[in-house]
Amino acid sequence: MSTPNGRTTKQLRVRGETLRAFCERALRAVDVPSEDAAIVADVLVAADLRGIDSHGVARLRRYTDGVRRGVMSAHPNVRVLAETPATAVLDADAGLGQPVSYRAMQRAIEKAHAVGVGVVAVRNSNHFGIAGYYAMLALEHDCIGMATSNAGRLVIPTFGREPMLGTNPIAVAAPAGSERPYVLDMATSTVAMGKIEIYDRLGLALPPGWAADRDGLPLHDAHQARTQLSRRAGGGLLPLGGASETTGGHKGYGLSLLVDILCGVLAGAAYSDRIMSEGVAGGVPTHPNLGHVFAALRVDAFRPLDEFKAAMDDLQRRIKESPKAAGHERIYIHGEKECEAATERSLLGIPLNPHVVDDLRSLAQELDVPFDLE
Amino acid sequence: MSTPNGRTTKQLRVRGETLRAFCERALRAVDVPSEDAAIVADVLVAADLRGIDSHGVARLRRYTDGVRRGVMSAHPNVRVLAETPATAVLDADAGLGQPVSYRAMQRAIEKAHAVGVGVVAVRNSNHFGIAGYYAMLALEHDCIGMATSNAGRLVIPTFGREPMLGTNPIAVAAPAGSERPYVLDMATSTVAMGKIEIYDRLGLALPPGWAADRDGLPLHDAHQARTQLSRRAGGGLLPLGGASETTGGHKGYGLSLLVDILCGVLAGAAYSDRIMSEGVAGGVPTHPNLGHVFAALRVDAFRPLDEFKAAMDDLQRRIKESPKAAGHERIYIHGEKECEAATERSLLGIPLNPHVVDDLRSLAQELDVPFDLE
Numbered sequence: 204m205s206t207p208n209g210r211t212t213k214q215l216r217v218r219g220e221t222l223r224a225f226c227e228r229a230l231r232a233v234d235v236p237s238e239d240a241a242i243v244a245d246v247l248v249a250a251d252l253r254g255i256d257s258h259g260v261a262r263l264r265r266y267t268d269g270v271r272r273g274v275m276s277a278h279p280n281v282r283v284l285a286e287t288p289a290t291a292v293l294d295a296d297a298g299l300g301q302p303v304s305y306r307a308m309q310r311a312i313e314k315a316h317a318v319g320v321g322v323v324a325v326r327n328s329n330h331f332g333i334a335g336y337y338a339m340l341a342l343e344h345d346c347i348g349m350a351t352s353n354a355g356r357l358v359i360p361t362f363g364r365e366p367m368l369g370t371n372p373i374a375v376a377a378p379a380g381s382e383r384p385y386v387l388d389m390a391t392s393t394v395a396m397g398k399i400e401i402y403d404r405l406g407l408a409l410p411p412g413w414a415a416d417r418d419g420l421p422l423h424d425a426h427q428a429r430t431q432l433s434r435r436a437g438g439g440l441l442p443l444g445g446a447s448e449t450t451g452g453h454k455g456y457g458l459s460l461l462v463d464i465l466c467g468v469l470a471g472a473a474y475s476d477r478i479m480s481e482g483v484a485g486g487v488p489t490h491p492n493l494g495h496v497f498a499a500l501r502v503d504a505f506r507p508l509d510e511f512k513a514a515m516d517d518l519q520r521r522i523k524e525s526p527k528a529a530g531h532e533r534i535y536i537h538g539e540k541e542c543e544a545a546t547e548r549s550l551l552g553i554p555l556n557p558h559v560v561d562d563l564r565s566l567a568q569e570l571d572v573p574f575d576l577e
Numbered sequence: 578m579s580t581p582n583g584r585t586t587k588q589l590r591v592r593g594e595t596l597r598a599f600c601e602r603a604l605r606a607v608d609v610p611s612e613d614a615a616i617v618a619d620v621l622v623a624a625d626l627r628g629i630d631s632h633g634v635a636r637l638r639r640y641t642d643g644v645r646r647g648v649m650s651a652h653p654n655v656r657v658l659a660e661t662p663a664t665a666v667l668d669a670d671a672g673l674g675q676p677v678s679y680r681a682m683q684r685a686i687e688k689a690h691a692v693g694v695g696v697v698a699v700r701n702s703n704h705f706g707i708a709g710y711y712a713m714l715a716l717e718h719d720c721i722g723m724a725t726s727n728a729g730r731l732v733i734p735t736f737g738r739e740p741m742l743g744t745n746p747i748a749v750a751a752p753a754g755s756e757r758p759y760v761l762d763m764a765t766s767t768v769a770m771g772k773i774e775i776y777d778r779l780g781l782a783l784p785p786g787w788a789a790d791r792d793g794l795p796l797h798d799a800h801q802a803r804t805q806l807s808r809r810a811g812g813g814l815l816p817l818g819g820a821s822e823t824t825g826g827h828k829g830y831g832l833s834l835l836v837d838i839l840c841g842v843l844a845g846a847a848y849s850d851r852i853m854s855e856g857v858a859g860g861v862p863t864h865p866n867l868g869h870v871f872a873a874l875r876v877d878a879f880r881p882l883d884e885f886k887a888a889m890d891d892l893q894r895r896i897k898e899s900p901k902a903a904g905h906e907r908i909y910i911h912g913e914k915e916c917e918a919a920t921e922r923s924l925l926g927i928p929l930n931p932h933v934v935d936d937l938r939s940l941a942q943e944l945d946v947p948f949d950l951e
Contacts, residue, residue, distance in 0.1 A: 287693035289663040290878045319661035320696050324879055347843065360896050362905035367896050377838050385838060387831040393824060410823050419902020437900075443818055443825045446902075449784050450767060451817045451829075457761040457911045460896070464751050464759060468888040469721065471880045475895045504664045505698055506845045514842040521849045522734050522741050522834070526811075528793020528820075531736035537831045 215560055216552030217576050223248045225563070225576060226263055232570040233270040234277045239302040246301045246332040251553045254544030255388075257397035258333045261559045264566055265330070265481075266299060273488035274481045275299050275329045281306070284326075284471075289314050291323045292470065297490045300331030304350070304495055308337040311499040312344050319504035324470035325495040329481070330354070334374035335388030335538075341499045342378045345508055349498040350374045353466040355478050355491060357432060358392045359439040360460075361446070361453045364419030366432070366439035367475050370395050371462035376538070378502070380512035382519045386538025391459040392440040396432065399440070403429045412445030412452075414438065421446060470494035589934055590926030591950050597622045599937070599950060600637055606944040607644040608651045613676040620675045620706040625927045628918030629762075631771035632707045635933045638940055639704070639855075640673060647862035648855045649673050649703045655680070658700075658845075663688050665697045666844065671864045674705030678724070678869055682711040685873040686718045693878035698844035699869040703855070704728070708748035709762030709912075715873045716752045719882055723872040724748045727840040729852050729865060731806060732766045733813040734834070735820070735827045738793030740806070740813035741849050744769050745836035750912070752876070754886035756893045760912025765833040766814040770806065773814070777803045786819030786826075788812065795820060844868035 226244035231237060243266060251259030269275035279298025283291055291310055295303040307323040314321025331337070334350045341348025354369030370390040377385045393412045402409055402425035409423045416422040417437030431438045443455025467474025472494025479489045502511045519536050527534060548554075555563075560576060567574035600618035605611060617640060625633030643649035653672025657665055665684055669677040681697040688695025705711070708724045715722025728743030744764040751759045767786050776783055776799035783797045790796040791811030805812045817829025841848025846868025853863045876885045893910050901908060922928075929937075934950060941948035 285879060287875075287878045290693035290874075292879050318692055319664035320694050322694050322874060347838075359902075360899070360908050362902050363896070363899050363908050364902045365899045367899050375835055377842075385834065387835060389828045389831060393818070412824050415902070419905070443828050444767070445824070450786050450819070453909070453911070454763045454817050455825075457763060460759065460892075460911065461749055461761060463892065464721075464889070468751075468885060468892055469874070469876065469879050471884070471888075474888070474892050476899075477895075500664075500696060500843070501661075502843065504661045505659060505666050505843050510845070511842060514845075514848070515838070518834075518837065518842055518848050521851075522737070525734070525737050525739045525741050525850075528733075528736050528738045528789070531793070534734050534737045535827070537827070537834065 253541035295328035315499035338376035379515035466494035627915035669702035689873035712750040753889035840868035
C-alpha cells in the first residue's frame with residue numbers, strides 16, 4: 204500500500220524469492236555477474252529471513268553504491284596467494300565480500316573433507332554480511348563451520364577512549380540430529396551499532412556496558428552515542444563485558460583483538476585504525492581492505508557422525524530442559540530464535556519497514572530495474 | 578619463617594626451580610612417571626609465575642590426591658583413536674590432564690608444520706591446569722596456538738537457574754616480533770570460581786553479572802554464592818555478559834556452550850551435567866571424563882613470518898598508544914600483565930601464601946618427601 208506520492212505507509216510482507224530476485228536485478232544492473240549477484244542476494248535475504256534485519260535487504264544500497272563508487276569491484280581478479288593441504292589465502296582484489304567469502308568457505312569445506320580441517324583466509328575484501336551465513340554452509344556437509352571478519356573501528360579497548368577495533372563477529376555452526384543446529388553469530392562488542400540506532404529511535408537510555416563517551420566514561424544517551432560514532436568524534440561501543448575488568452570487559456576486548464589478529468594480521472588485510480571507511484576521498488575510492496577467516500572441521504574425522512549428532516541432541520535437551528530462572532519459561536540454544544523466525548518468514552513473508560521499501564523503490568528507479576515488492 | 582609448632586607466619590618467596598622440583602618429587606611419590614611429573618610441575622609453576630595463583634602449586638594436592646584416590650591414573654594407556662593429516666583424537670585413559678595435553682598440543686604443532694593446521698582432541702581426561710600454557714607452546718614454533726577444555730558445571734545458561742556448563746576456558750596465543758606475544762586465557766564466565774572465594778574472604782559484595790541464586794536472580798552475597806556452588810545447591814556463576822541478553826549474557830553462554838560442543842561432543846568426552854565431580858562414590862572413584870581441544874596454525878602457511886610479526890607489533894602499538902580513558906594511564910594487551918609477573922617472579926621468587934606453604938608441608942609429610950620451600 205502506498206500514498207498518491209508513492210510512499211509506502213504500512214509494513215509489507217514480501218516473499219523471500221521475490222526479494223532475492225529484486226536484489227539480484229539491482230546488483231546485475233551495476234554490472235555484478237549473475238552468479239555473484241545471486242550469492243550477495245542470498246546472503247542479504249538469509250539475514251532478513253533469520254530476523255537479522257540490520258544486515259538484510261535494508262543494506263542492499265551499501266553494495267550497489269559500493270560498486271558504483273568504485274569501492275567494491277564487480278569484476279575482481281580473485282587470486283590464491285598461498286595454499287597447503289589444510290589452508291589457503293585468497294586476495295579478494297577489493298571485490299564484494301559475499302562471493303569471495305562463499306567460495307572461501309566452500310574451499311575450507313573441501314579441505315576438511317580431504318584432511319580433516321580447512322582454514323581459508325581472505326584479504327583485501329569488503330563487508331561480507333552476516334558471518335553466520337558462511338558458518339552454516341558447513342552444516343549440510345556434516346562439518347562444524349566457523350566464520351569471522353574484522354570491520355571498521357567502533358569498539359574501544361579496555362581503559363581506552365578511542366575506537367580501535369571493529370564489532371568483529373565470530374560465528375560457529377555445528378550440526379545436530381533431530382534438534383536444530385547450534386548457530387552462534389555474535390559481535391564481540393556488547394551490542395552491534397544497529398542496537399544503538401534502535402534505542403535512539405525509541406528515545407531510550409542505553410543500558411550499562413554498551414557505550415562510552417569521548418572520555419571513555421559510561422554513556423547512556425543513545426542519540427549522543429550514535430552521533431559521536433558516526434562522526435568519529437571519540438568514544439565508542441564497549442566490548443562484551445563492558446568498560447571494566449570487574450565485569451569482564453577485557454575478555455570481550457580480547458576476543459575482538461583475536462578476530463583482528465586472525466582476519467587482519469594473519470590474513471594480511473588491514474586492521475585496527477588502518478581500516479578505512481568505505482567512501483570516496485578526493486575523488487578516489489577508499490577501500491577498507493577487510494580480512495575474513497573461514498574454517499571447517501569434518502565431524503567424522505573425530506568420531507562417528509551418528510554419535511556426534513546424538514550427543515548434540517542430548518546436550519541441547521539437557522540445557523533446554525533444565526530449571527528456568529524466575530520470570531522465564533524457556534532457555535534457548537543459539538540459532539534457535541533465528542531458525543524459528545526463518546520458518547515463520549518463509550511462510551508469511553519477510554516484514555519490511557516502510558522506510559526500507561521506500562529506499563528500495565528509489566534504488567530501483569536509480570538503477571532502472573523493475574520494482575515489484577508491493 | 579615458621580612458629581615453634583611449624584606453621585608459617587609470613588609470605589615466602591620461593592624460586593620457580595625449587596617449587597618445580599618439589600612438585601616433581603611429590604608427584605613421583607604417588608608413582609607418576611618422571612617425564613609426566615615434570616610436565617605437571619611445569620604447568621603448575623607456570624601458573625604461579627604468571628600470577629595465576631588459583632591454578633598454581635596451591636592445587637598440587639588436587640593431583641596427588643587424584644592419583645591416590647584412583648580418580649586420575651598415573652600410568653594411563655593413552656591411545657590414538659582416529660587420525661587424519663590435520664587432526665587426531667586421543668583417549669587419555671583417565672590419566673592426569675597435563676601430560677596428555679602437552680603431547681596433544683605438540684602433535685597439533687607437528688600437523689601444522691606438515692599441512693598448515695593441526696587440531697587434536699582429547700577425551701577421557703582430567704583437569705589440565707591453565708589453558709594458556711598449551712596455547713603458548715605454539716609460540717616457539719611460530720604458530721598460533723589454541724587450547725580449550727570443558728569442566729565441571731558451575732555456570733548457568735541464560736534464563737536458567739541450574740549450573741549446566743563449566744567455566745570452560747578459551748586460550749589463544751599468537752607470536753609477535755619485538756612486542757610480547759598476545760596470550761588470551763579466559764574463562765567464558767564473567768569470573769572463575771577463584772574470584773568468588775577471594776571476595777568471600779575479603780567480605781566484599783559480588784559485583785553485578787557474577788553470580789545468580791537458586792532462583793536465577795542476581796546474587797551479591799559472596800559467602801552464599803560460594804556455599805551454594807560448593808554444595809551444588811542451585812544457582813551458579815553467570816556467563817560473560819551477565820544474566821540478561823541486554824548485557825550480552827547469551828554471548829558468554831554461547832561461548833561456554835561452544836567449548837562444550839568442541840571438548841565434550843566432538844572430542845567424545847562427557848559434557849554439561851554428565852561431567853561428574855572428581856571423587857569417590859561408594860568406594861569407587863568417579864572420573865569426570867573431561868575433553869580438551871588443541872589447535873595450531875602455522876603462520877607462514879598464510880603469509881611470511883616477518884610480515885606477520887611486524888604487523889603484530891604495529892597492531893599492539895596502535896592500541897596501546899591510543900588515548901586512555903579518564904582515570905587510566907595504560908591499555909594492556911592480553912598476556913602482558915602475566916608476562917610482567919613472570920619476569921618479576923623469575924627474579925624475586927614466587928610469593929606463597931602461608932596457608933599454601935602449610936598445606937604443601939603437610940603434603941610432603943604425607944608423601945614422605947623432603948620439604949625445602951622455606
